[in-house]
Amino acid sequence: MNKLYTSTRNTDVAISAKDAIRQGFSTDGGLFVFPNFDNSSISIEEIKNKNYQEIAKLVLRQLLPDFSDQEISDCVSAAYNNSFDTDEVTPLTRVDNFNVLELFHGPTSAFKDVGLQLLPQLMNHSIANKRVMILTATSGDTGKAALEGFKDADKIAITVFYPHNGVSQVQQLQMATTGGNNTEIAAIEGNFDDTQSNVKKILNDASLKEQLGSNISLSSANSINIGRLIPQIVYYFYSYKKLVENKQIHNGDKVNFSVPTGNFGDVLAGYLAKQLGLPVNKFIVASNENNVLTDFFNSGIYDRNRPFFKTVAPSMDIQISSNFERLLYYKSNGNTEYVKQLMDELESTGKYQVSDELLKSIQEDFYCGYSTDDEIKQSINEVYEKFDYLMDPHTAVGYKVMRDYEQIDNSCPTILLSTASPYKFVKVVADAILDNDKNDDLQLMNDINQKTGVPIPQNLKNVWNLPILHDDVIERNDMRDYVKSKVEEDLYDKN
Protein backbone atom coordinates (compact mmCIF):
# COMPACT_ATOMS: atom_id res chain seq x y z
CA MET A 1 0.00 0.00 0.00
CA ASN A 2 2.77 2.38 0.91
CA LYS A 3 5.12 1.33 -1.87
CA LEU A 4 3.49 3.55 -4.38
CA TYR A 5 6.31 5.12 -6.31
CA THR A 6 7.78 3.57 -9.41
CA SER A 7 10.49 4.49 -11.92
CA THR A 8 9.87 6.15 -15.28
CA ARG A 9 12.14 3.48 -16.78
CA ASN A 10 11.10 0.31 -14.97
CA THR A 11 7.64 -0.64 -13.67
CA ASP A 12 9.12 -3.33 -11.41
CA VAL A 13 10.36 -0.60 -9.10
CA ALA A 14 8.00 -0.09 -6.17
CA ILE A 15 9.16 2.02 -3.25
CA SER A 16 7.69 4.24 -0.57
CA ALA A 17 7.64 8.02 -0.77
CA LYS A 18 10.23 8.21 2.02
CA ASP A 19 12.64 5.96 0.16
CA ALA A 20 12.03 7.91 -3.03
CA ILE A 21 12.84 11.17 -1.26
CA ARG A 22 15.98 9.76 0.34
CA GLN A 23 17.27 8.23 -2.90
CA GLY A 24 16.40 11.17 -5.15
CA PHE A 25 16.14 9.11 -8.30
CA SER A 26 16.04 5.50 -9.38
CA THR A 27 19.15 3.35 -9.88
CA ASP A 28 18.00 2.56 -13.44
CA GLY A 29 18.52 6.24 -14.25
CA GLY A 30 14.79 6.96 -14.24
CA LEU A 31 12.83 9.35 -12.05
CA PHE A 32 10.37 8.35 -9.37
CA VAL A 33 6.72 8.87 -10.29
CA PHE A 34 3.36 8.43 -8.64
CA PRO A 35 1.84 6.11 -11.20
CA ASN A 36 -1.86 6.45 -10.74
CA PHE A 37 -4.11 9.32 -9.71
CA ASP A 38 -7.37 7.36 -9.92
CA ASN A 39 -7.90 7.39 -6.18
CA SER A 40 -6.38 10.79 -5.53
CA SER A 41 -8.10 14.11 -5.94
CA ILE A 42 -8.51 17.47 -4.31
CA SER A 43 -11.66 19.47 -4.84
CA ILE A 44 -11.82 23.25 -4.83
CA GLU A 45 -14.81 22.96 -2.49
CA GLU A 46 -12.58 21.26 0.05
CA ILE A 47 -9.85 23.95 -0.06
CA LYS A 48 -12.24 26.91 -0.18
CA ASN A 49 -11.62 28.33 3.26
CA LYS A 50 -8.12 26.98 3.75
CA ASN A 51 -4.86 28.87 3.96
CA TYR A 52 -1.64 27.94 2.18
CA GLN A 53 -0.38 25.61 4.90
CA GLU A 54 -3.67 23.75 5.12
CA ILE A 55 -3.78 23.21 1.37
CA ALA A 56 -0.17 22.01 1.53
CA LYS A 57 -1.15 19.37 4.10
CA LEU A 58 -3.97 18.12 1.89
CA VAL A 59 -1.68 17.80 -1.13
CA LEU A 60 1.04 16.05 0.86
CA ARG A 61 -1.43 13.60 2.38
CA GLN A 62 -2.49 12.54 -1.10
CA LEU A 63 1.01 11.94 -2.40
CA LEU A 64 3.05 10.96 0.66
CA PRO A 65 0.95 8.15 2.16
CA ASP A 66 3.72 6.80 4.39
CA PHE A 67 4.04 10.10 6.27
CA SER A 68 1.78 10.35 9.32
CA ASP A 69 -0.56 13.32 9.65
CA GLN A 70 1.62 14.55 12.49
CA GLU A 71 4.77 14.32 10.39
CA ILE A 72 3.13 16.20 7.54
CA SER A 73 1.84 18.85 9.84
CA ASP A 74 5.26 19.33 11.49
CA CYS A 75 7.00 19.53 8.11
CA VAL A 76 4.58 22.09 6.70
CA SER A 77 4.74 24.31 9.79
CA ALA A 78 8.54 24.23 9.90
CA ALA A 79 8.74 25.07 6.20
CA TYR A 80 6.23 27.87 5.84
CA ASN A 81 5.25 29.40 9.18
CA ASN A 82 8.02 31.98 9.48
CA SER A 83 10.34 31.78 6.51
CA PHE A 84 8.32 33.71 3.91
CA ASP A 85 7.87 37.47 4.11
CA THR A 86 4.09 37.18 3.71
CA ASP A 87 1.51 34.99 5.46
CA GLU A 88 0.09 34.13 2.07
CA VAL A 89 3.42 32.45 1.13
CA THR A 90 2.67 32.85 -2.60
CA PRO A 91 0.50 35.99 -3.06
CA LEU A 92 -1.49 36.65 -6.22
CA THR A 93 -1.49 40.13 -7.82
CA ARG A 94 -3.86 41.38 -10.49
CA VAL A 95 -2.09 43.11 -13.41
CA ASP A 96 -4.05 44.24 -16.51
CA ASN A 97 -6.12 41.21 -17.65
CA PHE A 98 -4.01 38.56 -15.93
CA ASN A 99 -2.79 37.59 -12.46
CA VAL A 100 0.78 37.20 -11.32
CA LEU A 101 1.47 34.43 -8.82
CA GLU A 102 4.51 35.67 -6.89
CA LEU A 103 6.59 32.67 -5.89
CA PHE A 104 9.62 34.64 -4.69
CA HIS A 105 8.75 35.68 -1.14
CA GLY A 106 10.94 33.05 0.54
CA PRO A 107 14.32 33.43 2.25
CA THR A 108 16.35 33.64 -1.01
CA SER A 109 13.82 35.53 -3.17
CA ALA A 110 13.48 32.68 -5.71
CA PHE A 111 10.60 30.31 -6.37
CA LYS A 112 12.92 27.42 -5.50
CA ASP A 113 12.35 28.31 -1.84
CA VAL A 114 8.82 26.90 -2.01
CA GLY A 115 10.18 23.40 -2.65
CA LEU A 116 13.43 23.78 -0.77
CA GLN A 117 12.00 24.96 2.52
CA LEU A 118 9.90 21.79 2.65
CA LEU A 119 12.29 19.20 1.17
CA PRO A 120 14.76 19.23 4.10
CA GLN A 121 11.87 18.63 6.50
CA LEU A 122 10.65 15.69 4.43
CA MET A 123 14.20 14.39 4.07
CA ASN A 124 14.68 14.56 7.80
CA HIS A 125 11.80 12.11 8.25
CA SER A 126 13.06 9.88 5.42
CA ILE A 127 16.70 9.19 6.24
CA ALA A 128 16.15 6.72 9.12
CA ASN A 129 19.64 5.93 10.47
CA LYS A 130 21.57 7.10 7.44
CA ARG A 131 23.60 10.20 6.89
CA VAL A 132 22.97 11.98 3.63
CA MET A 133 25.02 14.18 1.32
CA ILE A 134 22.73 16.27 -0.85
CA LEU A 135 24.18 17.04 -4.27
CA THR A 136 22.79 19.89 -6.27
CA ALA A 137 23.54 21.30 -9.68
CA THR A 138 22.33 24.85 -9.94
CA SER A 139 21.86 27.34 -12.74
CA GLY A 140 21.73 29.97 -10.00
CA ASP A 141 18.63 29.91 -7.85
CA THR A 142 18.38 26.31 -6.66
CA GLY A 143 21.81 26.50 -5.08
CA LYS A 144 21.15 29.22 -2.58
CA ALA A 145 17.64 28.01 -1.84
CA ALA A 146 18.95 24.48 -1.18
CA LEU A 147 21.79 25.79 0.97
CA GLU A 148 19.36 27.81 3.08
CA GLY A 149 17.00 24.86 3.39
CA PHE A 150 19.64 22.33 4.46
CA LYS A 151 21.99 24.62 6.39
CA ASP A 152 22.85 23.05 9.77
CA ALA A 153 20.48 20.11 9.25
CA ASP A 154 21.28 17.16 11.47
CA LYS A 155 23.06 14.22 9.77
CA ILE A 156 22.71 15.89 6.36
CA ALA A 157 25.31 17.90 4.45
CA ILE A 158 24.95 19.67 1.12
CA THR A 159 27.27 20.26 -1.84
CA VAL A 160 26.26 22.73 -4.53
CA PHE A 161 27.87 22.96 -7.97
CA TYR A 162 27.24 25.86 -10.34
CA PRO A 163 28.65 26.87 -13.74
CA HIS A 164 31.60 29.25 -13.29
CA ASN A 165 30.56 32.73 -14.51
CA GLY A 166 27.14 31.31 -15.35
CA VAL A 167 25.15 32.97 -12.57
CA SER A 168 24.41 36.61 -11.69
CA GLN A 169 26.60 38.59 -9.28
CA VAL A 170 23.84 38.60 -6.68
CA GLN A 171 23.27 34.86 -7.05
CA GLN A 172 26.97 34.16 -6.71
CA LEU A 173 27.23 36.36 -3.61
CA GLN A 174 24.18 34.74 -2.09
CA MET A 175 25.84 31.34 -2.32
CA ALA A 176 29.36 32.41 -1.37
CA THR A 177 28.18 34.01 1.87
CA THR A 178 26.29 30.97 3.15
CA GLY A 179 27.10 29.98 6.72
CA GLY A 180 26.48 26.62 8.37
CA ASN A 181 28.83 23.76 9.23
CA ASN A 182 27.55 21.43 6.49
CA THR A 183 27.48 23.60 3.35
CA GLU A 184 29.90 23.14 0.42
CA ILE A 185 29.99 25.07 -2.85
CA ALA A 186 32.14 24.83 -5.96
CA ALA A 187 32.05 26.61 -9.31
CA ILE A 188 32.57 24.24 -12.26
CA GLU A 189 34.40 24.97 -15.50
CA GLY A 190 31.47 24.16 -17.80
CA ASN A 191 27.80 25.04 -18.36
CA PHE A 192 24.73 23.95 -16.40
CA ASP A 193 24.03 20.85 -18.47
CA ASP A 194 27.62 19.62 -17.91
CA THR A 195 27.22 20.28 -14.23
CA GLN A 196 23.85 18.56 -14.00
CA SER A 197 24.90 15.49 -15.97
CA ASN A 198 28.01 15.05 -13.81
CA VAL A 199 25.92 15.26 -10.66
CA LYS A 200 23.65 12.58 -12.09
CA LYS A 201 26.70 10.43 -12.83
CA ILE A 202 28.03 10.84 -9.31
CA LEU A 203 24.65 9.95 -7.84
CA ASN A 204 24.72 6.75 -9.91
CA ASP A 205 28.34 5.88 -9.26
CA ALA A 206 28.33 2.42 -7.68
CA SER A 207 32.03 2.40 -6.84
CA LEU A 208 31.75 5.73 -5.05
CA LYS A 209 28.77 4.41 -3.11
CA GLU A 210 30.86 1.47 -2.01
CA GLN A 211 33.78 3.67 -1.01
CA LEU A 212 31.54 5.90 1.09
CA GLY A 213 30.03 2.98 3.02
CA SER A 214 26.50 1.73 3.53
CA ASN A 215 25.76 4.35 6.14
CA ILE A 216 26.06 7.24 3.68
CA SER A 217 23.45 8.04 1.05
CA LEU A 218 23.85 10.54 -1.74
CA SER A 219 20.68 12.33 -2.73
CA SER A 220 19.49 15.23 -4.83
CA ALA A 221 17.78 18.52 -4.07
CA ASN A 222 17.05 19.19 -7.75
CA SER A 223 13.50 18.96 -9.00
CA ILE A 224 14.16 15.35 -9.98
CA ASN A 225 13.47 14.69 -6.28
CA ILE A 226 9.74 14.21 -5.68
CA GLY A 227 10.16 15.85 -2.27
CA ARG A 228 10.98 19.05 -4.04
CA LEU A 229 8.36 18.72 -6.77
CA ILE A 230 5.31 17.88 -4.67
CA PRO A 231 5.43 21.12 -2.61
CA GLN A 232 5.15 23.02 -5.90
CA ILE A 233 1.73 21.51 -6.62
CA VAL A 234 0.29 23.50 -3.73
CA TYR A 235 0.46 26.98 -5.24
CA TYR A 236 -1.45 25.91 -8.33
CA PHE A 237 -4.41 25.04 -6.10
CA TYR A 238 -3.84 28.07 -3.91
CA SER A 239 -3.88 30.55 -6.80
CA TYR A 240 -6.97 28.96 -8.37
CA LYS A 241 -8.78 29.20 -5.05
CA LYS A 242 -7.82 32.88 -4.78
CA LEU A 243 -9.34 33.60 -8.21
CA VAL A 244 -12.56 31.96 -7.05
CA GLU A 245 -12.50 33.97 -3.81
CA ASN A 246 -11.82 37.18 -5.73
CA LYS A 247 -14.81 36.33 -7.95
CA GLN A 248 -12.69 36.46 -11.08
CA ILE A 249 -13.79 32.90 -11.92
CA HIS A 250 -16.44 30.42 -10.79
CA ASN A 251 -15.46 27.14 -9.22
CA GLY A 252 -14.95 24.74 -12.13
CA ASP A 253 -13.93 27.35 -14.73
CA LYS A 254 -10.73 26.54 -16.55
CA VAL A 255 -7.63 28.71 -16.32
CA ASN A 256 -4.23 28.81 -18.04
CA PHE A 257 -0.91 28.90 -16.22
CA SER A 258 2.07 30.48 -17.93
CA VAL A 259 5.27 29.00 -16.53
CA PRO A 260 8.85 30.19 -17.16
CA THR A 261 10.51 26.84 -17.77
CA GLY A 262 13.97 25.31 -17.48
CA ASN A 263 14.10 21.83 -16.02
CA PHE A 264 10.31 21.41 -16.49
CA GLY A 265 9.82 20.87 -12.75
CA ASP A 266 7.54 23.79 -12.05
CA VAL A 267 5.20 23.17 -14.96
CA LEU A 268 5.18 19.42 -14.27
CA ALA A 269 3.99 20.18 -10.74
CA GLY A 270 1.12 22.03 -12.43
CA TYR A 271 0.35 19.01 -14.54
CA LEU A 272 0.23 16.89 -11.37
CA ALA A 273 -2.21 19.43 -9.91
CA LYS A 274 -4.36 18.86 -12.98
CA GLN A 275 -4.17 15.10 -12.39
CA LEU A 276 -5.45 15.80 -8.89
CA GLY A 277 -8.46 17.57 -10.39
CA LEU A 278 -7.49 21.24 -10.89
CA PRO A 279 -9.46 22.70 -13.84
CA VAL A 280 -6.73 23.77 -16.26
CA ASN A 281 -7.11 24.65 -19.92
CA LYS A 282 -3.46 24.98 -21.01
CA PHE A 283 -0.07 25.11 -19.41
CA ILE A 284 1.93 27.69 -21.31
CA VAL A 285 5.52 26.50 -21.30
CA ALA A 286 7.79 29.51 -21.75
CA SER A 287 11.47 29.15 -22.67
CA ASN A 288 14.24 31.61 -23.39
CA GLU A 289 16.48 31.36 -26.48
CA ASN A 290 17.44 27.86 -25.39
CA ASN A 291 14.23 26.78 -27.06
CA VAL A 292 14.61 23.01 -27.32
CA LEU A 293 11.10 22.54 -25.99
CA THR A 294 9.47 24.93 -28.47
CA ASP A 295 10.96 22.95 -31.34
CA PHE A 296 9.82 19.73 -29.72
CA PHE A 297 6.25 20.96 -29.41
CA ASN A 298 6.24 21.82 -33.10
CA SER A 299 7.98 18.75 -34.45
CA GLY A 300 7.94 15.93 -31.89
CA ILE A 301 11.74 15.91 -32.06
CA TYR A 302 13.73 16.67 -28.94
CA ASP A 303 17.19 17.67 -30.13
CA ARG A 304 19.79 19.10 -27.83
CA ASN A 305 22.46 19.24 -30.55
CA ARG A 306 22.43 23.01 -30.87
CA PRO A 307 24.34 26.00 -29.59
CA PHE A 308 23.96 26.74 -25.91
CA PHE A 309 23.04 30.38 -25.21
CA LYS A 310 23.80 32.36 -22.09
CA THR A 311 20.68 34.48 -21.85
CA VAL A 312 19.46 37.24 -19.54
CA ALA A 313 17.20 34.65 -17.89
CA PRO A 314 20.08 32.36 -16.78
CA SER A 315 18.07 30.11 -14.45
CA MET A 316 16.43 28.74 -17.59
CA ASP A 317 19.60 28.21 -19.63
CA ILE A 318 18.99 24.49 -19.95
CA GLN A 319 18.88 22.06 -22.86
CA ILE A 320 17.94 18.89 -21.05
CA SER A 321 14.72 19.44 -19.15
CA SER A 322 15.02 16.51 -16.75
CA ASN A 323 11.42 16.46 -15.63
CA PHE A 324 10.18 16.14 -19.18
CA GLU A 325 10.88 12.44 -18.73
CA ARG A 326 8.07 12.33 -16.19
CA LEU A 327 5.67 13.84 -18.69
CA LEU A 328 6.71 11.26 -21.29
CA TYR A 329 5.93 8.59 -18.72
CA TYR A 330 2.43 9.91 -17.99
CA LYS A 331 1.62 10.70 -21.60
CA SER A 332 2.70 7.27 -22.81
CA ASN A 333 0.40 5.72 -20.17
CA GLY A 334 3.29 4.47 -18.12
CA ASN A 335 5.10 2.76 -20.98
CA THR A 336 8.46 2.54 -19.21
CA GLU A 337 10.15 0.57 -21.96
CA TYR A 338 9.32 3.32 -24.43
CA VAL A 339 10.52 6.03 -22.06
CA LYS A 340 13.75 4.14 -21.46
CA GLN A 341 14.31 3.80 -25.17
CA LEU A 342 13.82 7.56 -25.72
CA MET A 343 16.12 8.43 -22.82
CA ASP A 344 18.81 6.05 -24.06
CA GLU A 345 18.62 7.72 -27.45
CA LEU A 346 18.91 11.14 -25.84
CA GLU A 347 21.98 9.98 -23.95
CA SER A 348 23.73 8.45 -26.96
CA THR A 349 22.69 10.77 -29.81
CA GLY A 350 21.43 13.89 -28.06
CA LYS A 351 17.98 13.52 -29.60
CA TYR A 352 14.81 11.49 -29.91
CA GLN A 353 11.49 11.64 -31.71
CA VAL A 354 8.18 10.71 -30.12
CA SER A 355 5.17 9.16 -31.84
CA ASP A 356 2.52 11.46 -33.35
CA GLU A 357 0.05 10.14 -30.84
CA LEU A 358 2.23 11.06 -27.89
CA LEU A 359 2.96 14.51 -29.30
CA LYS A 360 -0.74 15.14 -29.81
CA SER A 361 -1.52 14.13 -26.29
CA ILE A 362 1.12 16.52 -24.95
CA GLN A 363 -0.23 19.35 -27.12
CA GLU A 364 -3.66 18.90 -25.56
CA ASP A 365 -2.39 20.11 -22.19
CA PHE A 366 0.57 22.28 -23.14
CA TYR A 367 1.40 25.18 -25.41
CA CYS A 368 5.03 26.15 -25.85
CA GLY A 369 6.85 29.27 -26.99
CA TYR A 370 9.95 31.32 -26.30
CA SER A 371 11.24 34.82 -25.78
CA THR A 372 14.47 36.36 -27.04
CA ASP A 373 16.65 38.51 -24.78
CA ASP A 374 15.46 41.68 -26.51
CA GLU A 375 11.84 40.66 -26.02
CA ILE A 376 12.53 40.02 -22.34
CA LYS A 377 13.73 43.59 -21.88
CA GLN A 378 10.82 44.96 -23.93
CA SER A 379 8.37 43.01 -21.79
CA ILE A 380 9.86 44.25 -18.52
CA ASN A 381 9.67 47.80 -19.84
CA GLU A 382 6.13 47.47 -21.21
CA VAL A 383 4.64 45.95 -18.07
CA TYR A 384 6.35 48.50 -15.87
CA GLU A 385 5.41 51.53 -17.99
CA LYS A 386 1.84 50.44 -18.79
CA PHE A 387 0.78 48.58 -15.66
CA ASP A 388 3.25 49.74 -13.01
CA TYR A 389 4.35 46.19 -12.25
CA LEU A 390 8.02 45.20 -12.11
CA MET A 391 8.94 41.72 -13.41
CA ASP A 392 12.20 39.82 -13.30
CA PRO A 393 13.57 38.52 -16.65
CA HIS A 394 12.30 34.95 -16.13
CA THR A 395 8.81 36.15 -15.40
CA ALA A 396 9.09 38.32 -18.51
CA VAL A 397 9.64 35.17 -20.58
CA GLY A 398 6.36 33.79 -19.24
CA TYR A 399 4.68 37.11 -19.96
CA LYS A 400 5.78 37.20 -23.60
CA VAL A 401 4.65 33.66 -24.35
CA MET A 402 1.37 34.25 -22.50
CA ARG A 403 0.71 37.19 -24.87
CA ASP A 404 1.55 34.93 -27.83
CA TYR A 405 -0.96 32.38 -26.61
CA GLU A 406 -3.66 35.03 -26.17
CA GLN A 407 -3.51 35.58 -29.92
CA ILE A 408 -4.51 31.95 -30.45
CA ASP A 409 -7.02 31.50 -27.65
CA ASN A 410 -8.15 34.02 -25.06
CA SER A 411 -11.11 32.12 -23.70
CA CYS A 412 -9.63 31.51 -20.23
CA PRO A 413 -7.93 33.80 -17.71
CA THR A 414 -4.20 33.25 -17.24
CA ILE A 415 -2.11 33.04 -14.09
CA LEU A 416 1.50 34.04 -14.79
CA LEU A 417 3.98 32.41 -12.44
CA SER A 418 6.63 34.85 -11.27
CA THR A 419 9.73 32.91 -10.38
CA ALA A 420 12.19 35.47 -9.01
CA SER A 421 12.41 38.90 -7.44
CA PRO A 422 13.48 41.55 -9.98
CA TYR A 423 16.27 42.43 -7.53
CA LYS A 424 18.05 39.16 -8.26
CA PHE A 425 18.71 40.23 -11.85
CA VAL A 426 19.28 43.95 -11.54
CA LYS A 427 21.44 44.52 -14.64
CA VAL A 428 18.74 43.34 -17.00
CA VAL A 429 15.96 45.10 -15.14
CA ALA A 430 17.97 48.33 -15.06
CA ASP A 431 18.66 47.99 -18.79
CA ALA A 432 14.92 47.70 -19.36
CA ILE A 433 13.63 50.56 -17.22
CA LEU A 434 16.50 52.97 -16.41
CA ASP A 435 18.76 55.02 -18.68
CA ASN A 436 22.06 54.17 -17.21
CA ASP A 437 25.09 52.08 -17.88
CA LYS A 438 26.34 51.55 -14.36
CA ASN A 439 27.86 48.21 -13.76
CA ASP A 440 27.61 47.88 -10.03
CA ASP A 441 24.76 45.62 -8.90
CA LEU A 442 24.39 47.25 -5.49
CA GLN A 443 24.09 50.70 -7.05
CA LEU A 444 21.60 49.40 -9.60
CA MET A 445 19.53 47.79 -6.87
CA ASN A 446 19.20 51.14 -5.14
CA ASP A 447 18.51 52.97 -8.40
CA ILE A 448 15.70 50.57 -9.30
CA ASN A 449 14.27 50.91 -5.82
CA GLN A 450 14.34 54.72 -6.12
CA LYS A 451 12.66 54.71 -9.50
CA THR A 452 9.96 52.12 -8.80
CA GLY A 453 9.42 52.15 -5.04
CA VAL A 454 9.33 48.34 -5.11
CA PRO A 455 10.93 47.25 -1.80
CA ILE A 456 14.25 45.37 -1.90
CA PRO A 457 13.93 42.01 -0.10
CA GLN A 458 15.87 42.02 3.18
CA ASN A 459 18.08 39.04 2.27
CA LEU A 460 19.27 40.80 -0.90
CA LYS A 461 20.01 44.00 1.02
CA ASN A 462 22.08 42.09 3.55
CA VAL A 463 24.10 39.98 1.13
CA TRP A 464 26.56 42.80 0.33
CA ASN A 465 27.78 43.03 3.90
CA LEU A 466 28.39 39.36 4.64
CA PRO A 467 31.85 37.72 4.54
CA ILE A 468 32.73 35.45 1.58
CA LEU A 469 33.01 31.93 2.98
CA HIS A 470 33.24 29.85 -0.23
CA ASP A 471 35.39 30.39 -3.32
CA ASP A 472 36.27 26.96 -4.76
CA VAL A 473 36.52 26.63 -8.55
CA ILE A 474 37.14 23.12 -9.90
CA GLU A 475 37.33 21.17 -13.17
CA ARG A 476 34.28 19.10 -13.99
CA ASN A 477 36.33 15.92 -13.82
CA ASP A 478 37.16 16.67 -10.21
CA MET A 479 33.56 16.78 -9.00
CA ARG A 480 33.52 13.17 -7.83
CA ASP A 481 36.64 13.56 -5.70
CA TYR A 482 35.31 16.82 -4.33
CA VAL A 483 32.13 15.10 -3.17
CA LYS A 484 34.08 12.26 -1.60
CA SER A 485 36.30 14.60 0.38
CA LYS A 486 33.33 16.67 1.56
CA VAL A 487 31.47 13.58 2.72
CA GLU A 488 34.55 12.66 4.75
CA GLU A 489 34.80 16.17 6.18
CA ASP A 490 31.16 16.79 6.97
CA LEU A 491 29.61 13.41 7.68
CA TYR A 492 32.20 10.89 8.88
CA ASP A 493 32.90 12.42 12.25
CA LYS A 494 29.25 12.91 13.18
CA ASN A 495 27.12 10.49 15.09
Ligand SMILES: *Cc1c(COP(=O)(O)O)cnc(C)c1O
Ligand atom coordinates in the same frame (compact mmCIF):
# COMPACT_ATOMS: atom_id res chain seq x y z
C1 LIG B 1 14.53 27.30 -11.73
C2 LIG B 1 13.92 28.52 -12.30
C3 LIG B 1 13.04 28.46 -13.37
C4 LIG B 1 12.70 27.18 -14.08
O1 LIG B 1 12.00 26.25 -13.30
P1 LIG B 1 12.01 24.70 -13.71
O2 LIG B 1 11.27 24.02 -12.62
O3 LIG B 1 13.45 24.30 -13.75
O4 LIG B 1 11.36 24.58 -15.03
C5 LIG B 1 12.47 29.64 -13.80
N1 LIG B 1 12.77 30.82 -13.23
C6 LIG B 1 13.64 30.91 -12.20
C7 LIG B 1 13.94 32.26 -11.63
C8 LIG B 1 14.23 29.78 -11.69
O5 LIG B 1 15.06 29.88 -10.67
